[in-house]
Amino acid sequence: MRDQFMTALKEAMKAGDKARVGAIRLIQSAIKDKDIEARGLGKGEASAEEILGLLQKMIKQRQESASIYRANARPELADVEEGEIAVIASFMPKQLDEAETKAAIAAAITETGAAGMKDMGKVIALLKERFAGQMDFGKASGLVKAALST
Numbered sequence: 001m002r003d004q005f006m007t008a009l010k011e012a013m014k015a016g017d018k019a020r021v022g023a024i025r026l027i028q029s030a031i032k033d034k035d036i037e038a039r040g041l042g043k044g045e046a047s048a049e050e051i052l053g054l055l056q057k058m059i060k061q062r063q064e065s066a067s068i069y070r071a072n073a074r075p076e077l078a079d080v081e082e083g084e085i086a087v088i089a090s091f092m093p094k095q096l097d098e099a100e101t102k103a104a105i106a107a108a109i110t111e112t113g114a115a116g117m118k119d120m121g122k123v124i125a126l127l128k129e130r131f132a133g134q135m136d137f138g139k140a141s142g143l144v145k146a147a148l149s150t
Contacts, residue, residue, distance in 0.1 A: 002031070004091065019080075023087035028052055052092065052133030059088050067075050093134050101135055105143050117148050 005028055010053045010095035012020040034046040034054055046054070062081045096104065104127060108114075123144050127135060 001048055001093070005031075008091075017081050020087050020135075023084045026084065027055070027058070027091070032057060043120055046072060049132040055088055055092055056133060059085055063089070063115075094133050095136070096131065101122060102143060102147075103133070104131060105140065105147055114148060117145070118146055120140075120148055123148070 009021065009024045009028070009123065012024060012112045013147075031046060031051060034050060038044065038050075062085045062142055066078040066081035066085070069075070069081065072102055103125070108126045108130075112119060114120070114123050124137065124141060127140060127144075128137065141142055
């Protein structure tokens, strides 16, 4: 993934796309921060799953910022945030739609043998392992909770 970011940065610089260059540099900076944090904990570089989680977090932060800017009549700032979201999302794997998410949750519940709410952690852990970067776990946890409570 790191090579993908470097290649995209070079292409954006050659194309003169300042907004894309800035967004990719933000991603690289966040990854470097994550690597430094991991080294402090005695680990190596951030894994691909950790990078995908980081990208999801960056998207969520920008979505929140954009909604705040829109609510406070600052559409120009919201547009900048939404532009960054588009660039970050271009590096993410295809997101599962709701039907695919429900099917993955049903399969995870069956595979873990989850019987009730006490097994929710096992199901979420399996989903995170298999679908990192492809699923919104905020929404998925609600779906898992609903599936386990029936």
